Amino acid sequence: MNDPARQQPPDDGSGTRGEALERALSAHREALTAKVGFIEAERAAGHLTPVQASEQAHAARAAYDRNCALAEIEADFPGWETWCGVGGVLYARRPRSSPPKVVRAPSAQALREAIDRKSRP
Numbered sequence: 001m002n003d004p005a006r007q008q009p010p011d012d013g014s015g016t017r018g019e020a021l022e023r024a025l026s027a028h029r030e031a032l033t034a035k036v037g038f039i040e041a042e043r044a045a046g047h048l049t050p051v052q053a054s055e056q057a058h059a060a061r062a063a064y065d066r067n068c069a070l071a072e073i074e075a076d077f078p079g080w081e082t083w084c085g086v087g088g089v090l091y092a093r094r095p096r097s098s099p100p101k102v103v104r105a106p107s108a109q110a111l112r113e114a115i116d117r118k119s120r121p
Helices: 016-044 050-076 108-119
Strands: 081-084 090-094 101-105
Touching: 016 050, 050 081, 050 090, 050 108, 090 108, 101 108
Parallel strands: none
Antiparallel strands: 081 090, 090 101
């Protein structure tokens, strides 16, 4: 999937990493706004009950929070890529590393700690 929020230039020390994080968070915020708007339109059209709309909005907010946390991790650990796998398991990898560096965790905080451990010599 081509996610515009993941289009981050490498950190060259000039603040581009912070700018990339701002762009990623903005893209995630726009996606959440669009999703909530779609849910509201579906509810207004009678395609969703109020309970269904509430549940879907809650799920969209949870995905937004997760995506923002992953974007912050990528900003804090340059060179690492993060994603959410099946069942909500979070993953991170360091491309082109030898041996390959891949970690997984059930939460963003645990993923951050796993990356930190894996990054140590």
